[in-house]
Amino acid sequence: MSKMLLRNIIPLINSLRFMVERLTLQSSLGKRFLLDSTFMIDSKSINNELNLIDSVLDILNSNNKGLINKLQIKLMQIRDINGSVNRISRNMVMDDVELFEIKSFALISKEIYDLQKQSEIEIINIPDLSTIISILDPNKSNIPSFYIYDIYSADLAEVRNQIKIEKAKENADQHTLNNLHLKSEAIESSVREDLSKQIKEHITELLLAVNNIAHLDLIIAKAILAKEMSLTKPILSDNNWEYIEMFNPQIQDSLSKQKRQFQPVDINLNNSICFITGANMAGKTVILKTLALCQYLVQFGFFVPSQKAKIAIVNKIMISIGDEQSEEQGLSSFASEMLKINDMVAASQNKERVLILIDELARTTNPVEGRAIVNAVANIFLNNKTTSVITTHYSGLSKQCRKLRVKGLDKEIQPGIINKNNINDYIDYRLVEDEAGDVPHEALRIAQMLGINQNIIDGAKSELNK
Amino acid sequence: MPFVKDIENYKSLSIIGLEKNTGKTECLNYVLSRLSDSGKTIALTSIGIDGENKDQVKQTHKPEIDVYQGMIFVTSELHYKSRKLVSEILDVSKQSTSLGRLVTAKAITTDKVMISGPANNAGLIDIISNMSNFGVDITIVDGALSRKSLASPTVTEAIILATGAALSSNITQLVFKTKYVYDLIALSETENQTKEILFNIRDGIWAIDNNNNITDLNISSVMMIERVKDRLFEAGNRIYVSGAITDNFLNFLKNQKQIKETEIIVRDFTRIFAQPEVFYSYIKRGGKIKVLQKTKLVAITINPVSPDGYILNSEELKKALEEKLGLPVYDVKKITN
Structure with a gap:
């Protein structure tokens, strides 16, 4: 299986994009490192990354928090020298601008190295680039500026001096000057060649520094995001999920702009099928989307939006949420959904370690066959112990399958209080285990509150009473 | 020296x-x-x-x-x-x-x-x-x-x-x-309040009324001014042009009956590409031009x-x-x- 990169997932998961866009990355190296992050499937690498974030959070909560700010200021000045490093490793000769950039990178890298050393805190090891600095800073000025210094070549110094003398003459000879210029250019070229060779001898440290500085930038940004969004460090588990007060930062953000609050949800899952039922507008889709978000976040090495979280690692997250576009492939929504379900069932039957999330399975077909499909798929997941969540409005769900129901609207509320503007505030988004196989019949009640034409409501009611 | x-x-x-x-x-x-x-x-x-x-x-x-x-x-x-x-x-x-x-x-x-x-x-x-x-x-x-x-x-x-x-x-x-x-x-600068409002607008042609309310005329260049002539002065007599000022534009404006109340605002003098004769005749008819940056x-x-x-x-x-x-x-x- 080819590596799954964050850059390919961001366009698919809106709430992941929302969070990634809020990372305070300082360098373009860090941005590239972020987008090239791989979906990790071993708990050791995930834990390593989470522990690094934790170590930065510790610093942010200590007297040393100024260090993080200092590091970010340095990271802001870091140049992306990937192109030059590639060229060096292919034995190419650097020009002055590239040598300047490598020198500037090495000096700032050294400053980051020193900052960590002085504070006796090492978040990530940054290799010591003193040798590269001494190659490019022969006058030991410690200033990030560069040219082919006279000190590199006695001949060059001599030619430059001759140019100066010739130009000072009242009737400077253009021919002599041109020859001197050509000569100095030739010497400069050989100096550049030599410098490039010398730097190549230290390419391993340089590459490590590029990688680790980018990583440092990302770790700091992830820690700051965790602090600002109140994310939590998840505990990795073998086969069960347990979220306490899970929330969706993107939806929370848009609600808070309307001066409303997001109601966190507790949910736990195991290696089996779990239905989520509940009235319309009860937030079933949001739960699925947030489960997907959290799973991606942890496997890309982020903290997750939850008060507490225990998460099992999977090899693949398989999602079918209805708002995706399928017209492009010329398929009906039913056909494209069925093809997706087919892949999921195949993964289940192969006993793959996957997390399957399906929103309103088979909702676009007739309820009789729809319910049959739902139960058939659920039974396959049940028998193969596949972790899966299916939301549905259908009744008559398979008895053996676990069911969670969103509590929804309080039955006691008097009519007239709720309307389409405040209905969200009256919904109880908590999940409860539901032993009965029936689903809530609240569609008409909610439609009425939304102010839908009374003829529809009355007509539907008499239809039901037939 | x-x-x-x-x-x-x-x-x-x-x-x-x-x-x-x-x-x-x-x-x-x-x-x-x-x-x-x-x-x-x-x-x-x-x-x-x-x-x-x-x-x-x-x-x-x-x-x-x-x-x-x-x-x-x-x-x-x-x-x-x-x-x-x-x-x-x-x-x-x-x-x-x-x-x-x-x-x-x-x-x-x-x-x-x-x-x-x-x-x-x-x-x-x-x-x-x-x-x-x-x-x-x-x-x-x-x-x-x-x-x-x-x-x-x-x-x-x-x-x-x-x-x-x-x-x-x-x-x-x-x-x-x-x-x-x-x-x-030597064209004079527009007053500070108007300047602040217009400074970051880099596209289009805008009308400005006396209370500094701005309206996008929804044309991308002054070449298209004739298209909006019916509603040109409805949203104000001052017109901010983010791009270039041409002969056609000045000729068009000077022939309108509102010419004496018309004021064009441009980013700076280098945006005026009109012939001097056209510019001076616009000014003579009573039209004004001001700049955001002098x-x-x-x-x-x-x-x-x-x-x-x-x-x-x-x-x-x-x-x-x-x-x-x-x-x-x-x-x-x-x-x-």
Whole structure:
């Protein structure tokens, strides 16, 4: 299986994009490192990354928090020298601008190295680039500026001096000057060649520094995001999920702009099928989307939006949420959904370690066959112990399958209080285990509150009473 | 050392030639040579030409400028590589122009360098403000009056205008054309509140009413003004044009019955590309034009020699211009000797 990169997932998961866009990355190296992050499937690498974030959070909560700010200021000045490093490793000769950039990178890298050393805190090891600095800073000025210094070549110094003398003459000879210029250019070229060779001898440290500085930038940004969004460090588990007060930062953000609050949800899952039922507008889709978000976040090495979280690692997250576009492939929504379900069932039957999330399975077909499909798929997941969540409005769900129901609207509320503007505030988004196989019949009640034409409501009611 | 003392009062200055071969390079070289022993740190850059297509890149032949030891200069990577002098790189921009990234360097020796710069105002403003990090006192910009360039020399505090025989071989014509640019530079600034509202609007044509409410007229250029003539003055008598002002536009406005209440607002004088006759007749009919950004004219230099070899009488030209403009005028050929 080819590596799954964050850059390919961001366009698919809106709430992941929302969070990634809020990372305070300082360098373009860090941005590239972020987008090239791989979906990790071993708990050791995930834990390593989470522990690094934790170590930065510790610093942010200590007297040393100024260090993080200092590091970010340095990271802001870091140049992306990937192109030059590639060229060096292919034995190419650097020009002055590239040598300047490598020198500037090495000096700032050294400053980051020193900052960590002085504070006796090492978040990530940054290799010591003193040798590269001494190659490019022969006058030991410690200033990030560069040219082919006279000190590199006695001949060059001599030619430059001759140019100066010739130009000072009242009737400077253009021919002599041109020859001197050509000569100095030739010497400069050989100096550049030599410098490039010398730097190549230290390419391993340089590459490590590029990688680790980018990583440092990302770790700091992830820690700051965790602090600002109140994310939590998840505990990795073998086969069960347990979220306490899970929330969706993107939806929370848009609600808070309307001066409303997001109601966190507790949910736990195991290696089996779990239905989520509940009235319309009860937030079933949001739960699925947030489960997907959290799973991606942890496997890309982020903290997750939850008060507490225990998460099992999977090899693949398989999602079918209805708002995706399928017209492009010329398929009906039913056909494209069925093809997706087919892949999921195949993964289940192969006993793959996957997390399957399906929103309103088979909702676009007739309820009789729809319910049959739902139960058939659920039974396959049940028998193969596949972790899966299916939301549905259908009744008559398979008895053996676990069911969670969103509590929804309080039955006691008097009519007239709720309307389409405040209905969200009256919904109880908590999940409860539901032993009965029936689903809530609240569609008409909610439609009425939304102010839908009374003829529809009355007509539907008499239809039901037939 | 005429007018160089004046320059020292400003943090940034651009030098603008009214035509090719009006002596802009001589003027620039003169200014730089005088400033080189002023004890001030000088930086030099240019307005880049936007090189969307290759021909434009080829045409960007920029004359080489004398850069003195210790001066800072900003030029593109391409021109940096072809320099003759020894210089130390201080910074390299992250954004790229059509000629590569912009390199900021300090001259170690004195020699000629081709200077190119950012392609838009934001880039130029960035460079000028960044110069203080290198201890620069005055930034000199090799300016240009070009419809193609998004960068305007008026982002500098002051300007010098270079005019001469290349613009016209007839003194009366030359004075008339130069006076026109002088009048454009003298256009007054709009009031602060309006300025703040309009400053960040870089697209379109907008109407502004007396309470500074702005309305997008939803046309991309003044060429399309006839399309909206029915609703042109409904949203206010002041019209802000983010792009260029043309003859057609002024001719159209001057024939409207609201002409006496009409006020055009442009970013700066370099956006006005109308013929002088059209401009003056718009003004005579009662129309007004104001700018968002005004800049101080420090001096006018003349080059009495035209590229085809015609030579005007320098004294006569100087006197004619000084009388008409009330500003000191200098012959670049004479002051450089």
